[in-house]
Amino acid sequence: MNWDWSNVEDFMPHFWDGLLVTLQALAWGTLIAFSLGLLWAIAQRSDQVWIRWPVTAITEFIRNTPLLVQLFFLFTVVPEFGPTMSPLTTGIVGLGLHYSTYTAEVYRAGIEGVPVGQWEAATALSLPKRRTWTAIILPQAIRRVIPALGNYVVSMLKDSPQIAAIGALDMLGEAKGFTQATFTYEAISIVGIAFIVIAYPASVLLRVLERRLVR
Amino acid sequence: MSADSSTSKETVNPTVDGSELIRFDKVTKRFGSHVVLDELDFSVASGKHVTLIGPSGSGKTTILRLLMTLMKPEEGTIKVGGEYLTHETKNGKLVPASEKYTREVRKNIGMVFQQFNLFPNMKVLRNITEAPVQVLGLSKDEAEQRARELLELVGLTEHIDKYPSQLSGGQQQRVAIARALAMRPQVLLLDEVTSALDPELVAGVLDVLRDIAHTTDITMLCVTHEMNFARDISDQVLMFDSGRVIEAGTPEKIFTEPEHERTREFLSAVL
Numbered sequence: 001m002n003w004d005w006s007n008v009e010d011f012m013p014h015f016w017d018g019l020l021v022t023l024q025a026l027a028w029g030t031l032i033a034f035s036l037g038l039l040w041a042i043a044q045r046s047d048q049v050w051i052r053w054p055v056t057a058i059t060e061f062i063r064n065t066p067l068l069v070q071l072f073f074l075f076t077v078v079p080e081f082g083p084t085m086s087p088l089t090t091g092i093v094g095l096g097l098h099y100s101t102y103t104a105e106v107y108r109a110g111i112e113g114v115p116v117g118q119w120e121a122a123t124a125l126s127l128p129k130r131r132t133w134t135a136i137i138l139p140q141a142i143r144r145v146i147p148a149l150g151n152y153v154v155s156m157l158k159d160s161p162q163i164a165a166i167g168a169l170d171m172l173g174e175a176k177g178f179t180q181a182t183f184t185y186e187a188i189s190i191v192g193i194a195f196i197v198i199a200y201p202a203s204v205l206l207r208v209l210e211r212r213l214v215r
Numbered sequence: 216m217s218a219d220s221s222t223s224k225e226t227v228n229p230t231v232d233g234s235e236l237i238r239f240d241k242v243t244k245r246f247g248s249h250v251v252l253d254e255l256d257f258s259v260a261s262g263k264h265v266t267l268i269g270p271s272g273s274g275k276t277t278i279l280r281l282l283m284t285l286m287k288p289e290e291g292t293i294k295v296g297g298e299y300l301t302h303e304t305k306n307g308k309l310v311p312a313s314e315k316y317t318r319e320v321r322k323n324i325g326m327v328f329q330q331f332n333l334f335p336n337m338k339v340l341r342n343i344t345e346a347p348v349q350v351l352g353l354s355k356d357e358a359e360q361r362a363r364e365l366l367e368l369v370g371l372t373e374h375i376d377k378y379p380s381q382l383s384g385g386q387q388q389r390v391a392i393a394r395a396l397a398m399r400p401q402v403l404l405l406d407e408v409t410s411a412l413d414p415e416l417v418a419g420v421l422d423v424l425r426d427i428a429h430t431t432d433i434t435m436l437c438v439t440h441e442m443n444f445a446r447d448i449s450d451q452v453l454m455f456d457s458g459r460v461i462e463a464g465t466p467e468k469i470f471t472e473p474e475h476e477r478t479r480e481f482l483s484a485v486l
Contacts, residue, residue: 121332125346
């Protein structure tokens, strides 16, 4: 087999479309996963059983079922009784929701890692609950879990091609279509390289953050 | 020892007068089946400096933690300044206090911890101003003014813009003292505040506390193993054993002519 630049040229417009989908899914998915995960983690520490228990049940359920099943569920079952979303939006919600159950565990570990003396000092100063969370506990907890959270961004990038199954053609989805139509291998090679080009700098950045934040 | 156990059943009730600030009434605290405080009655008069001594596990720290509402008693009531701390009266009945009510009464109480517990994500200044701004509603300027005065009192003015991790243990503890005082509490609880410090740093912290004890009318409850310090600042020393006050008196009396056999044993072991 010989590398044929004309195949590359033909594929590139599809590649840019796919890249845009991948990056959108990753950016919005991360935003959802990071904020929703924090919400789960705080809810799981509520003193109200009726908050704690359902949240634990839902997050356990999502974490222990495949992302692909959840994507199909969101795309085909949810519209029966809820909102109908475009493939890309569904993919973003699916990725974000799925990964929020993992980031929740990361936040939980970070929150539990804050010494109990910090809560006690906040009580001794009569600081309200909300202020204790926002000014004392979370800044300390999040700082030490940023590297662990970052790992899930890389994981999410690698899981993002699954959204092609519901029709949101990410870069791998585009490459697959192109390859099956032309029986060439350039497209899939380019996408492979693109994953490394996105993921590797992210990993490096994470290591830098880790050195700076976790002391 | 049998004579001891019979006498330790009698609870000494040290200060019963009109100006009592803190009152424990038949307070029982258990951890599982282990009884830490057993129907403890005691009171502290306003402005007094009281030191709690006794073997570890005798319930001294538990008293401070109950007062700070870091834990709740199984039975009995605690009053601070005539108000219930753990309970409130609703329709003439005594019910467990709500979080909001407790927070209000608790504002009168400050605490300094063995492990300092400064907020590591905040600079020294903000550690001190955070609660006065958020809880007492002081303006940022007022709170900073107050913080500067307190930092001067504890001798740390030049460290105002540092993070706690940049300070020595003794300096951190002095910031913690300033932080507690910034709330202008009526009662200051000191829980083995020098136990976690390197020996050469203890004196600086104790000097600050002596200064506060001699120049303010703040009521102090102090758990310490520093007997010389206790002698210096205390109006009264309470000897604890197995969750009861077995002897109470002035430092002169307790340290020089203790009546109780357990007190004598304890003092000869620590002095």
